[in-house]
Amino acid sequence: MADKNIHETLSEEEQQKILEKYDPESATRKVKGPLGWIIFIGLLAFSVFQLYASITQAIPRQILLSVHLGFALSLIFLLFPARRKTRRKDTVAWYDLILALISVGIGAYWPIMIDDIVNRVGTLTTLDLAVGTLGVLLTLEATRRAVGLPITIIAILFLLYAYYGPSMPGFLAHRGLEFESLINTMFFTSEGILGTPLYVSATFIFLFLLFGAFLVKTGVGQYFNDLALSIAGKRVGGPAKVAIFSSALQGTISGSSVANVVTSGSFTIPMMKRLGYRKEFAGAVEASASTGGQIMPPVMGAAAFLMVEFIGIPYWEIAKAAAIPALLYFSGIWIMTHFEARRVGLRGLTDDEMPDRKEVYQKIYLLLPILLVIVLLMSGISVMRAALWSIVGTIVVSAIKKETRLGLKDMIEGLVDGARTALAVAAATASAGIIVGVVTKTGLGLKLANGLVGLANEQLLLTLFFTMLTSLVLGMGSPTTANYVITSTIAAPAIILLGVPDLSAHMFVFYFGIVADITPPVALAAFAASGVSGGEPIRTGVNASKLAIAAFIIPYMFVLSPELLMIDTTIPYLIWMVFTAFTGMIGIGAGIIGFWFRKMVWYERIISIIAGLLLMYPEGMSDVIGLVLFLTMLATQMMTKNKGKYKLAENG
Structure with a gap:
């Protein structure tokens, strides 16, 4: 029987407090009563609509995206208060009810008026202009609430750049977009809010978030911890290696570094501390490992699905390319924690502290849905179909044993949880669409790419260095999805201009956008880990950056030698x-x-x-x-x- 003290974890309430402090996506209201049921039904309807759209594929793209946006905006205003530190989180302010109703109208506008909008071909009526303007403003406000201020400010700056083009200095100057043309681009074309980023959110990302929610309902999260303990617990510095292994597995179902830190870290960090690791080092191990979850195939961070559309290659090619860099990333953290454990003289876990291996290996079937994803993606099936069949596979696999079996209540809760998780992603991708729209209409991407190459005097290593700094700065407070959209449209073209393959260039900015989560001074994942460990946040971030040193080297490697991404090797x-x-x-x-x-x-x-x-x-x-x-x-x-x-x- 394992020693219970060694496996103490934070309570769900303690975990939620840390999440709400460092993760804007988790700072939601806890509404009860009739309105609480309305929100619950709204989330359920959101998932049901997305499943119907994915299964039938009969809904026109613009209608799909408009309804997806309407669901997301209205639910965000009901769930996310205007101020995160608001005193009462069990009631919805009257003005948020109004904003939610307006959002429903915004989402319904395209389905109702689609024939008129298409026939007018870019000519806006007064009503179109009003709806489009409200759509942009509500998107920005929803993004501020659900995602954070940095990405909102960046989107606003891009809008101002589009409007005040003639007043811009030097090579940044352009003809400028009049207000009507700007609103038309942002809301009535496929180059703005209802563009590629939101399309990826409404298709690939949403389904894989549902897949993750269903997996969590089977108890696979705790199983990851038990499996990691069985494999790595008795080794030198075992708890740290458990954190690395567990977080790598958690990354297959979680696209958030902060959520991964709190979920996995509430178990691993106290265990590391009790066996002698310093607070800051224990937090750093979890932060660096959890951040790497977004580069861990087969299900990577949301930005990886955007790469499918931006580069135009199958998702399996991206997942395959990420395999060796991910292996090296986690190997680097494993190696450094091993040396640290030997330096300090830390032991592994004893037999009494280990879980029953027989019981753990009897539940190995819980990993079958993840294996199914890999097989389906390798077979060449579409990403959407792979996600749908994986959800079905999760339900079937869960039925093998009574304790993991998903009942109707579990499945409904999984649909609701998946939709709740998707809200912030929808807001982030909608705002990212604003950025893409401005870049497309103004030619800003090529201008900045040429400027970046010129600044680096056409030297590849120097261009890579400047691109790395850009990605790290933009990633300080911005979600990986938005960070990737910005850097892939501005910085990646600079690298491509110097002859680097598209996949290598996009993977480069993708990596550094993720690493920003542990890079001081912001380092949200490190701050969340310090909230669990009780350590000093900046020191935790510095330690995490040291442990994740591979992440600062590997991107240069696969740019200089694309063979590492299995390209022509x-x-x-x-x-x-x-x-x-x-x-x-x-x-x-x-x-x-x-x-x-x-x-x-x-x-x-x-x-x-x-x-x-x-x-x-x-x-x-x-x-x-x-x-x-x-x-x-x-x-x-x-x-x-x-x-x-x-x-x-x-x-x-």
């Missing part, structure tokens, strides 16, 4: 690249932590890091030099490991 060369990269991560990890087989002196740390960087740089001579330095350091460490007081930890 051979198996032997791919194996060699993975081997040198993994070996390089060992060198870098040991150097940063300052411990390998024993404590390292300062010059050994520098040599170890240099060896690691040379091995990770995809070029023949650098691999040779790096390997020589690595083997020299390895031999030195092994020959002197028992000298002095720094001894090799047991159970390595």
Whole structure:
């Protein structure tokens, strides 16, 4: 029987408080009574509508997106208060009821007036102009409430740029869009709010969020923790490795770094602290691992589905390309936590603290729906069909045992939970559509791309560095989805201009948009982890950035050598690249932590890091030099490991 103390977790109430503090998507009202039932039915109807649309595929695109937007806006105004710190969260303000009703009208306008709108071909009536203006304003306000202020401000700045084009300085100047033309673009074309980002939200993303909600209902979240304990718990520094393994699995059903941190971290962080990890390090392990969940195939963050539309390649190609970088990312964190555990002398869990392995492995069937997703995507089936069949597969698999079986109540709650999770994504993608519309109409993307390349003097590494900084800055407070939309339309073209393949360029900005969640000073995932651990937030962020050092190196690797993304490569060369990269991560990890087989002196740390960087740089001579330095350091460490007081930890 496992020791219960070691597995204590935060209560659901404590988890919710942390989520509400650091994750705008979780700061919702808890409305009861008749209005609470109306909201519940609204969320259920939202999911039912999306399922019907996906199954039949009979609803015209603009009507689908308009109704999707109407559902999202009206429910956001009912669920999200105007101020997050409002005193009463169990009632809906009168003005929010009015905004919700107006939002219903906005969503219904296209279905009712579609023939007239199409026949007028861009000529707006007074009513069109009023509805379009309200649609833009309500989208911005809903985004502010459900997603946060940064992305809202960026969208507003882009609108102002579109309107005041002639007044812009230098190469940023353009003809400008008159107010009517601006509203027409934003609400009555496929280049604005009802554009590609919202389309991805209304199709791929929504269905995979439902898939995740149904999986959660089977109890797979707790199973991830138990499985991780069974596999990694007894190793050196076991709790940290449990956090890495569990968070990687959680990432397959969660698109939010903060939600992943709180859900998984409420279990792993207290366990790490009790076994001797520092507060900041324990929080950093969870934050870095949880952030990596968004790059973990087969179901990655929402931005990965946008990539399908932006690049025009199948989702499976993106998931396949992300596999090796994700493996290297989590390997890097694993290596560094291992060295830290050996440096401090932390033990693994004892047999009494471990779950019953037999019981854990008897529930391995809970992972079948995730395996089903992989098989379906590999088969070439559409992403929507893969998501739909995976939902069905989850229901079927859950019925194998009574304790995991989904009843009607569970399925209804899954539909409601999935819709609730989709609200913030819909708002973020709608605002992202504003940004895309402005970029398209003004040519801003090409202008900034040329400007960025010019600033870097057409040097690829310098262009990549500036692009990385842009992605990190934009990601500080903006959701990954919005960050990716901005950087993929502004920064990615700069890299592509220098001859980099589209997939490598888009994956580059995708990665750094995600890493922004652990990069100080904002570092939302690190702040959430500090809320669980009780550690200092900035120190937690700094530690998380160190642990996730691979995420700052790997994107450069797959730009310089696209073979790492399985683009035009051979198996032997791919194996060699993975081997040198993994070996390089060992060198870098040991150097940063300052411990390998024993404590390292300062010059050994520098040599170890240099060896690691040379091995990770995809070029023949650098691999040779790096390997020589690595083997020299390895031999030195092994020959002197028992000298002095720094001894090799047991159970390595």
